[in-house]
Amino acid sequence: MPILLAVALHPEARPVIERFRLKQDASFALPVFRRDEVWLAVTGTGRMKSAIATAYLVTQVEKGENAILFNLGIAGHTQKAGEGPVEVGDRFLVNKISEQGTGRSFYPDLLARTPLAESAVTTVERPLVRADADSVEPGLIDMEAAGFYQAGAAFLPPHRIGCVKVVSDHLETPRLDKNTVGELIAGALDDFEETIAAYRTVSDGGRDVLTDADVRIVERLRSRLRLTASRHRMLSDLVRAYKLHTGSDMPDLSKFTRVTIKTKQEGDAQFERIRDILSVG
């Protein structure tokens, strides 16, 4: 299962790259770092850049549609410093993403129990200043989450998309230096890693009884017998029915992968023979 990480800035990405010992993969058009099943894209700042890079990552990585996708980064917080429980360095799993520009909100599915507290985040177009803190829902402020989420949700179910934010300021710090950013992210990586592990334990449910080997045989039969898309679907369902009703493995259909078909009628006749073999009536 690929783990895809979308991170806006190099200073945010650096501790992650070091922790997971990622190497840059120059074959990508964007800065992408990887090792084994972990892929990290440095997206750039802003929701549009985040959306583009996220969509790129999901579509370019093999089996990206099976991935778990995370956005990790720093964020401001609307609470004033010292006037509530939230402090710089606190990290949150996002349960609601509001897009200031459109007024729309998005909700990642929270199925995995993680060590993180939760918070809403509002994605803004330009950095928010303290004077404007009341114009948004109380909580985190960032510039990427809404773009990231919408891009990810075009490909993945909402329980495989997560967004983790580390509080960097209370909307009062004009600019953070790179080292501070890196330290904030580094301090969150144990929780982040545990969060990823928790997400990995959640399956999509309704697991297919067809194994990869079954799928390969069905594909070979489709090609050999020149099955239409509808017949192909039917064949897959016949195999599922056989396995589910008999509790047995798929019967040996290898002889059908060696037949030569010249006409559609011949293909249909072979298909009917397979149907008889798979019949559970």
Next chain:
Amino acid sequence: MNGSEISSRWGNFSHLYIERGAIDYPFTRRIRDRFAKARVVEIDDYKAVFARPRQQFQAQKESMKLILAVKKDRFLYDGSGHSQDFSFENFYYNTLMFNCVYNCDYCYLQGMYPSANIVVFVNLEDYFTATRDGIRDRSNRSQPLYQCISYDTDLLAFESVVPYCRAWIEFAREEPDLLVEIRTKSAAYRAIGDLPPTDRVILAWTLSPEPVAARYEHGAASLRRRLDAVQSAIEDGWPVRLCFDPVLAVPSWKSVYGELLEETFRRIDPTAVRDVSVGVFRMTKGYFQRMRRQRQDTPLLYGEYVQEGSTVTYPAGQRKEMTSFLRKRLGEHFKEDQIGVWT
């Protein structure tokens, strides 16, 4: 990435998603108190959570969230052609909740809804108003408004969270031209057992053979416990309906369902039962297809089915054999007009 699996899933109702407009309703406050430790997320409209694309129904079933919302319209629907109307012409149903705490392999909700999360509509008074209007405007004045309130959910199973059965029983008591059906697979009769019975509410239990209940009706009460609940309701004087629906073409279905009927009427006096319903597995084609796309792990969705119009069901011969079998056996205990059959 150490790959350890120290964390786990959230349990059910770890999160409450609450529409801003629903916050001040009494049922919302009650549910918040009931799940005091739940994380609360304020939302503008329940559809933004419930109707997200690409949700995985079965993944969500293991960690269902609760969405509290205000229903804006459509408080009364015409009775479905897939349901038995028992010759009531003013046949309606409503949706007080979307989805169910149980997880039956064959349940059409998996194909009907984009999400397994449970939506509770908290504006009960608006439903009552619509029902009063429906009673007033019903076409056949010689019959009551027949309203099923637990179709796309199991209200009694959720009664400890939101006491809607109780509220509807009290409402029906005030409405002489209303007949309410509350259908359940639960054994939670005790949740309303203190109420005096009324002939304006039918308590309906779906009964399944124990092997079917155990294997395919995840979370629902066992047959024995359902029959205990039926017996209690009858003893207290409630009109009770028994629903053998859906009848499934499981291996040796004849002996399996024969045993179900024997067990049922060994425990329950049929003369104390108001009526019974029978229907073999059937489903709207679109729902069936969506269910198959969502899950490939249950034999119930991968059998011999035919499509008739927009309905997926068993082949006509098998359907007839199954229906006739149950009809005949039930005919030993009930008059013809007491047996509602979907064919």
